[in-house]
Amino acid sequence: MSTASLSVVLVRARNPLNVGAAARAMSNFGVSDLRLVGEYLQPLEAARSAIDAAPVLAAAQTFGNVAEAVADCSLVYGTTALGERDLQHPVDLLRDAAPRVRAAQDRVALLFGSEKTGLSNDELSYCHRLLTIPMARGGVSMNLGQAVAVCLYELHREAPAQRTLPEAPASAKGEDLQRFESLLRETLAAAEYDRRFPGNMGANEMRELVRRLALTSADTTVWMGMLRQVLWKLRQPSRSRE
Incomplete structure (x- = not known):
């Protein structure tokens, strides 16, 4: 019909x-x-x-x-x-x-x-x-x-879709996730958060945590940009107040 x-x-x-x-x-x-x-x-x-x-x-x-x-x-x-x-x-x-x-x-x-x-x-x-x-x-x-x-x-509802559905965003590749993990570790260290739980989690735990985020390639780029900005701010010399 x-x-x-x-x-x-x-x-x-x-x-x-x-x-x-x-x-x-x-x-x-x-x-x-x-x-x-x-x-x-x-x-x-x-x-x-x-x-x-x-x-x-x-x-x-x-x-x-x-x-x-x-x-x-x-x-x-x-x-x-x-x-x-x-x-x-x-x-x-x-x-x-x-x-x-x-x-x-x-x-x-x-x-x-x-x-x-x-x-x-x-x-x-x-x-x-x-x-x-x-x-x-x-x-x-x-x-x-x-x-x-x-x-x-x-x-x-069983009819073919009349509109083209958007393609699923590309998932982040392993090498991108590794760079993200490295930058995250570096940021935690600069904030001295790696000295206590959960910032001091092991490499395996960190790797699993990052993968549970199911980041896309685009998301990874955005997050790394934010982490770099945070890291840059943390490394700025503190200014004494007058």
């Missing part, structure tokens, strides 16, 4: 901030088909200023009922916080629903209910399955915008 064949359907959403947050999450994860069900158009109009969500909101469609909104979908997942409702559908944890959604060959719809009541029994009747986001004990429900973001992240 490509993101082009995934539809996010917000049923009876009333808070424009939630609609805007949902649209922004869709934009972040490459989903563009937003569908709103309900008689209230105010949330859509008021949400059009949501940051980075303009294209999604501009293309959003409104429907009078769920049947119209999912008419072209072969798999419809409804979201639920479970609660004490007697559910007549198979319920998947989000992590288990994700593979089913990704494996679908035709259009898939994710239904999210209103902020206060969730999906009604009538709206749930259009769903093939339900999914729920695992929460800590005591968690009642999740904010609509957050729920959309979490669901889309789970669906998208």
Whole structure:
């Protein structure tokens, strides 16, 4: 399944901030088909200023009922916080629903209910399955915008990264670490800190300590520059105060 064949359907959403947050999450994860069900158009109009969500909101469609909104979908997942409702559908944890959604060959719809009541029994009747986001004990429900973001992240997280990840910095070489250890020893001696613990640690302990720092090549250069400055300052002749 490509993101082009995934539809996010917000049923009876009333808070424009939630609609805007949902649209922004869709934009972040490459989903563009937003569908709103309900008689209230105010949330859509008021949400059009949501940051980075303009294209999604501009293309959003409104429907009078769920049947119209999912008419072209072969798999419809409804979201639920479970609660004490007697559910007549198979319920998947989000992590288990994700593979089913990704494996679908035709259009898939994710239904999210209103902020206060969730999906009604009538709206749930259009769903093939339900999914729920695992929460800590005591968690009642999740904010609509957050729920959309979490669901889309789970669906998208196995996709190849769209941006080039930065390369890991080069680790310091052994010869660089040896020079660093030598300079550190020299600085400790100038400060007379090598006469007591832990400044008087043995060579093996010092070597192990430095390697636990996991310094990069660039970090080693910076630290040696600072140690040289400290060493230079320690070796300056003291000036008597007048």
